[in-house]
Amino acid sequence: MRVATWNVNSIGARLPRLLPWLEETAPDVVALQETKCADGAFPYLPIAALGYEVLHSGDGRWNGVAILSRIGLTDPTTDLAGQLEARYATAQCGPLRVTSVYVPNGRSLDDPHYAYKLNWLASLRDTLTDLDAVKPIMIMGDFNVALTDDDVFDIGAFGGSTHVTEPERAGVRALLEWGLVDVRARPGKGDRPFTYWDYRAGMFHQDLGMRIDYVLATPPISISDAYVDRDARKGKLPSDHAPVVVDVSFGPDLERRS
Protein backbone atom coordinates (compact mmCIF):
# COMPACT_ATOMS: atom_id res chain seq x y z
CA MET A 1 0.00 0.00 0.00
CA ARG A 2 1.34 3.43 -0.96
CA VAL A 3 0.67 6.56 1.07
CA ALA A 4 1.83 10.12 0.42
CA THR A 5 1.65 13.65 1.76
CA TRP A 6 2.08 16.84 -0.25
CA ASN A 7 1.66 20.52 0.43
CA VAL A 8 0.51 21.57 -3.04
CA ASN A 9 0.36 25.35 -2.42
CA SER A 10 -3.01 25.77 -4.16
CA ILE A 11 -4.72 22.79 -5.70
CA GLY A 12 -6.14 25.03 -8.42
CA ALA A 13 -2.71 26.19 -9.53
CA ARG A 14 -1.21 22.72 -9.05
CA LEU A 15 -3.81 20.55 -10.76
CA PRO A 16 -1.72 20.23 -13.95
CA ARG A 17 1.07 18.82 -11.77
CA LEU A 18 -1.09 16.85 -9.33
CA LEU A 19 -3.12 14.78 -11.79
CA PRO A 20 -0.20 13.29 -13.74
CA TRP A 21 1.64 12.78 -10.46
CA LEU A 22 -1.28 10.75 -9.10
CA GLU A 23 -1.27 8.60 -12.23
CA GLU A 24 2.48 8.00 -12.19
CA THR A 25 2.94 7.56 -8.45
CA ALA A 26 -0.32 5.67 -7.91
CA PRO A 27 -0.68 6.30 -4.18
CA ASP A 28 -3.61 4.61 -2.43
CA VAL A 29 -3.98 7.44 0.07
CA VAL A 30 -2.81 11.05 -0.23
CA ALA A 31 -2.85 13.81 2.38
CA LEU A 32 -2.86 17.26 0.80
CA GLN A 33 -2.24 20.64 2.43
CA GLU A 34 -2.69 24.25 1.38
CA THR A 35 -5.37 23.49 -1.14
CA LYS A 36 -6.37 27.15 -0.88
CA CYS A 37 -9.90 26.61 -2.09
CA ALA A 38 -13.39 26.47 -0.64
CA ASP A 39 -15.10 23.09 -0.49
CA GLY A 40 -17.34 24.04 -3.41
CA ALA A 41 -14.35 24.92 -5.59
CA PHE A 42 -12.44 21.68 -5.00
CA PRO A 43 -11.72 19.81 -8.27
CA TYR A 44 -13.57 16.64 -7.25
CA LEU A 45 -14.34 15.43 -10.76
CA PRO A 46 -10.86 14.98 -12.25
CA ILE A 47 -9.64 13.42 -8.99
CA ALA A 48 -12.64 11.12 -8.73
CA ALA A 49 -11.97 10.11 -12.34
CA LEU A 50 -8.66 8.66 -11.12
CA GLY A 51 -10.52 6.51 -8.61
CA TYR A 52 -10.24 8.59 -5.44
CA GLU A 53 -12.79 9.42 -2.81
CA VAL A 54 -12.16 12.86 -1.32
CA LEU A 55 -12.45 14.51 2.07
CA HIS A 56 -11.75 18.23 1.88
CA SER A 57 -11.86 21.06 4.40
CA GLY A 58 -11.29 24.49 2.88
CA ASP A 59 -11.58 28.12 4.01
CA GLY A 60 -11.25 29.54 0.54
CA ARG A 61 -8.25 31.78 0.21
CA TRP A 62 -5.90 30.25 2.77
CA ASN A 63 -5.16 26.86 4.33
CA GLY A 64 -7.24 23.88 3.25
CA VAL A 65 -6.47 20.15 3.74
CA ALA A 66 -7.69 17.03 2.00
CA ILE A 67 -7.48 13.26 2.07
CA LEU A 68 -7.72 11.30 -1.18
CA SER A 69 -8.28 7.57 -0.93
CA ARG A 70 -8.89 4.77 -3.37
CA ILE A 71 -9.13 2.12 -0.64
CA GLY A 72 -12.21 3.52 1.08
CA LEU A 73 -12.88 6.65 3.10
CA THR A 74 -15.17 6.52 6.12
CA ASP A 75 -15.68 8.28 9.47
CA PRO A 76 -14.56 11.69 8.17
CA THR A 77 -13.76 14.47 10.63
CA THR A 78 -12.53 17.96 9.85
CA ASP A 79 -13.10 19.47 13.26
CA LEU A 80 -10.15 19.93 15.60
CA ALA A 81 -11.44 20.89 19.02
CA GLY A 82 -11.17 24.58 19.71
CA GLN A 83 -9.57 25.42 16.37
CA LEU A 84 -11.30 27.40 13.64
CA GLU A 85 -9.15 27.25 10.51
CA ALA A 86 -9.22 24.46 7.91
CA ARG A 87 -6.03 22.69 8.89
CA TYR A 88 -7.16 19.20 9.96
CA ALA A 89 -8.85 16.25 8.29
CA THR A 90 -9.13 12.65 9.49
CA ALA A 91 -10.71 9.55 8.00
CA GLN A 92 -10.48 5.79 8.10
CA CYS A 93 -8.95 4.61 4.82
CA GLY A 94 -8.99 0.82 4.67
CA PRO A 95 -6.88 -0.41 7.60
CA LEU A 96 -5.41 3.05 8.23
CA ARG A 97 -6.64 5.93 10.32
CA VAL A 98 -5.24 8.83 8.30
CA THR A 99 -4.89 12.48 9.33
CA SER A 100 -3.80 15.37 7.11
CA VAL A 101 -2.46 18.40 8.99
CA TYR A 102 -1.39 21.88 8.04
CA VAL A 103 0.19 23.26 11.19
CA PRO A 104 0.09 27.07 11.49
CA ASN A 105 3.26 28.77 10.28
CA GLY A 106 3.87 30.91 13.37
CA ARG A 107 5.11 33.87 11.31
CA SER A 108 7.56 35.26 13.90
CA LEU A 109 8.39 34.63 17.54
CA ASP A 110 6.67 37.83 18.73
CA ASP A 111 3.56 37.32 16.60
CA PRO A 112 0.35 36.02 18.20
CA HIS A 113 0.37 33.43 15.42
CA TYR A 114 3.34 31.75 17.13
CA ALA A 115 1.31 31.11 20.30
CA TYR A 116 -1.53 29.95 18.08
CA LYS A 117 0.84 27.44 16.46
CA LEU A 118 1.85 25.98 19.85
CA ASN A 119 -1.77 25.84 20.94
CA TRP A 120 -2.76 24.12 17.71
CA LEU A 121 -0.06 21.46 18.18
CA ALA A 122 -1.40 20.85 21.69
CA SER A 123 -4.88 20.37 20.25
CA LEU A 124 -3.46 17.87 17.78
CA ARG A 125 -1.80 15.95 20.62
CA ASP A 126 -5.11 15.89 22.47
CA THR A 127 -6.74 13.98 19.58
CA LEU A 128 -4.46 11.02 20.42
CA THR A 129 -5.61 10.70 24.02
CA ASP A 130 -8.40 8.26 23.28
CA LEU A 131 -6.54 6.34 20.58
CA ASP A 132 -4.32 3.29 20.85
CA ALA A 133 -0.86 3.14 19.28
CA VAL A 134 -1.23 -0.60 18.63
CA LYS A 135 -3.63 0.33 15.83
CA PRO A 136 -2.45 1.56 12.43
CA ILE A 137 -2.57 5.36 12.62
CA MET A 138 -0.81 7.87 10.38
CA ILE A 139 -0.61 11.62 10.87
CA MET A 140 1.08 13.42 8.03
CA GLY A 141 1.41 16.83 6.52
CA ASP A 142 3.14 20.16 6.74
CA PHE A 143 4.16 20.60 10.38
CA ASN A 144 6.07 23.85 9.82
CA VAL A 145 8.63 22.58 12.35
CA ALA A 146 12.15 21.26 11.78
CA LEU A 147 12.60 18.64 14.51
CA THR A 148 16.40 18.92 14.75
CA ASP A 149 19.11 21.32 13.63
CA ASP A 150 19.98 18.85 10.87
CA ASP A 151 16.52 19.32 9.41
CA VAL A 152 17.44 22.76 8.04
CA PHE A 153 20.18 23.60 5.58
CA ASP A 154 22.06 25.80 8.07
CA ILE A 155 20.85 26.29 11.61
CA GLY A 156 22.93 29.47 11.75
CA ALA A 157 20.55 31.07 9.27
CA PHE A 158 17.58 30.49 11.59
CA GLY A 159 18.50 32.56 14.63
CA GLY A 160 15.35 34.16 16.03
CA SER A 161 13.18 32.34 13.51
CA THR A 162 10.18 30.12 13.87
CA HIS A 163 10.24 26.43 12.84
CA VAL A 164 13.34 25.58 14.92
CA THR A 165 12.49 26.71 18.47
CA GLU A 166 12.33 24.28 21.36
CA PRO A 167 8.61 24.85 22.12
CA GLU A 168 7.67 24.07 18.51
CA ARG A 169 9.86 20.96 18.50
CA ALA A 170 8.40 19.87 21.83
CA GLY A 171 4.92 20.26 20.33
CA VAL A 172 5.77 17.73 17.62
CA ARG A 173 7.83 15.50 19.90
CA ALA A 174 4.75 15.11 22.09
CA LEU A 175 3.22 13.14 19.21
CA LEU A 176 6.31 10.91 19.07
CA GLU A 177 6.28 10.43 22.83
CA TRP A 178 2.69 9.22 22.56
CA GLY A 179 3.84 6.48 20.21
CA LEU A 180 4.00 7.77 16.66
CA VAL A 181 7.24 7.15 14.77
CA ASP A 182 8.88 9.71 12.48
CA VAL A 183 9.17 7.89 9.13
CA ARG A 184 12.40 9.27 7.73
CA ALA A 185 12.49 9.31 3.96
CA ARG A 186 15.69 8.18 2.32
CA PRO A 187 17.65 11.18 1.09
CA GLY A 188 17.31 12.42 -2.45
CA LYS A 189 20.01 14.64 -3.92
CA GLY A 190 21.74 15.80 -0.74
CA ASP A 191 22.39 13.91 2.45
CA ARG A 192 19.23 15.15 4.14
CA PRO A 193 15.63 14.49 3.05
CA PHE A 194 14.43 18.07 2.82
CA THR A 195 10.81 18.55 1.79
CA TYR A 196 10.59 22.32 1.35
CA TRP A 197 12.70 24.87 -0.50
CA ASP A 198 11.84 28.58 -0.71
CA TYR A 199 10.95 29.70 -4.21
CA ARG A 200 13.37 32.59 -3.93
CA ALA A 201 17.09 32.94 -4.51
CA GLY A 202 17.66 29.58 -6.17
CA MET A 203 17.21 27.76 -2.88
CA PHE A 204 16.06 24.53 -4.50
CA HIS A 205 18.90 24.51 -7.00
CA GLN A 206 21.38 24.84 -4.12
CA ASP A 207 19.46 22.30 -2.02
CA LEU A 208 19.00 24.88 0.76
CA GLY A 209 15.88 23.25 2.15
CA MET A 210 14.07 22.23 5.28
CA ARG A 211 12.50 18.99 6.47
CA ILE A 212 9.15 20.25 7.73
CA ASP A 213 6.74 17.75 6.11
CA TYR A 214 6.46 14.56 8.13
CA VAL A 215 4.83 11.17 7.98
CA LEU A 216 4.18 9.87 11.49
CA ALA A 217 3.02 6.28 11.88
CA THR A 218 2.31 3.87 14.71
CA PRO A 219 4.65 0.84 15.11
CA PRO A 220 2.30 -1.80 13.64
CA ILE A 221 2.71 -0.08 10.28
CA SER A 222 5.66 -1.66 8.54
CA ILE A 223 7.58 0.69 6.23
CA SER A 224 9.16 -0.89 3.16
CA ASP A 225 10.26 2.38 1.51
CA ALA A 226 10.01 6.12 2.05
CA TYR A 227 11.31 8.82 -0.26
CA VAL A 228 11.02 12.51 -1.04
CA ASP A 229 9.83 12.99 -4.61
CA ARG A 230 12.21 15.77 -5.63
CA ASP A 231 11.14 15.49 -9.26
CA ALA A 232 7.77 16.97 -8.27
CA ARG A 233 9.63 20.09 -7.03
CA LYS A 234 11.32 20.57 -10.42
CA GLY A 235 10.04 21.81 -13.75
CA LYS A 236 7.15 24.03 -14.58
CA LEU A 237 5.11 25.71 -11.82
CA PRO A 238 5.97 23.40 -8.94
CA SER A 239 4.80 23.69 -5.36
CA ASP A 240 7.49 24.89 -2.97
CA HIS A 241 7.09 21.53 -1.15
CA ALA A 242 7.93 18.06 -2.47
CA PRO A 243 5.74 15.04 -1.70
CA VAL A 244 6.83 12.38 0.78
CA VAL A 245 5.89 8.92 -0.49
CA VAL A 246 5.77 5.90 1.83
CA ASP A 247 5.16 2.22 1.05
CA VAL A 248 3.55 0.39 3.96
CA SER A 249 2.34 -3.07 4.83
CA PHE A 250 0.63 -4.86 7.71
CA GLY A 251 0.47 -8.25 9.23
CA PRO A 252 -2.75 -10.21 8.49
CA ASP A 253 -3.86 -9.95 12.12
CA LEU A 254 -3.76 -6.18 11.96
CA GLU A 255 -5.75 -6.12 8.75
CA ARG A 256 -8.49 -7.96 10.63
CA ARG A 257 -8.30 -5.96 13.84
CA SER A 258 -8.68 -2.59 12.08
Next chain:
DNA sequence: ATGTCATCTTAGAGATGA
Protein backbone atom coordinates in the same frame (compact mmCIF):
# COMPACT_ATOMS: atom_id res chain seq x y z
C1' DA B 1 19.44 35.12 2.11
C1' DT B 2 13.18 38.27 1.21
C1' DG B 3 15.63 37.38 -5.13
C1' DT B 4 8.99 33.93 -5.91
C1' DC B 5 4.59 32.46 -6.08
C1' DA B 6 -0.58 32.44 -5.30
C1' DT B 7 -4.75 34.80 -4.12
C1' DC B 8 -8.01 38.56 -3.56
C1' DT B 9 -9.59 43.10 -4.51
C1' DT B 10 -11.75 44.98 -8.25
C1' DA B 11 -9.55 46.42 -13.46
C1' DG B 12 -4.07 46.78 -12.49
C1' DA B 13 -1.01 47.29 -8.94
C1' DG B 14 -0.95 46.53 -4.05
C1' DA B 15 -1.80 43.78 0.21
C1' DT B 16 -1.22 39.47 2.43
C1' DG B 17 0.79 35.13 3.55
C1' DA B 18 4.24 31.64 3.05
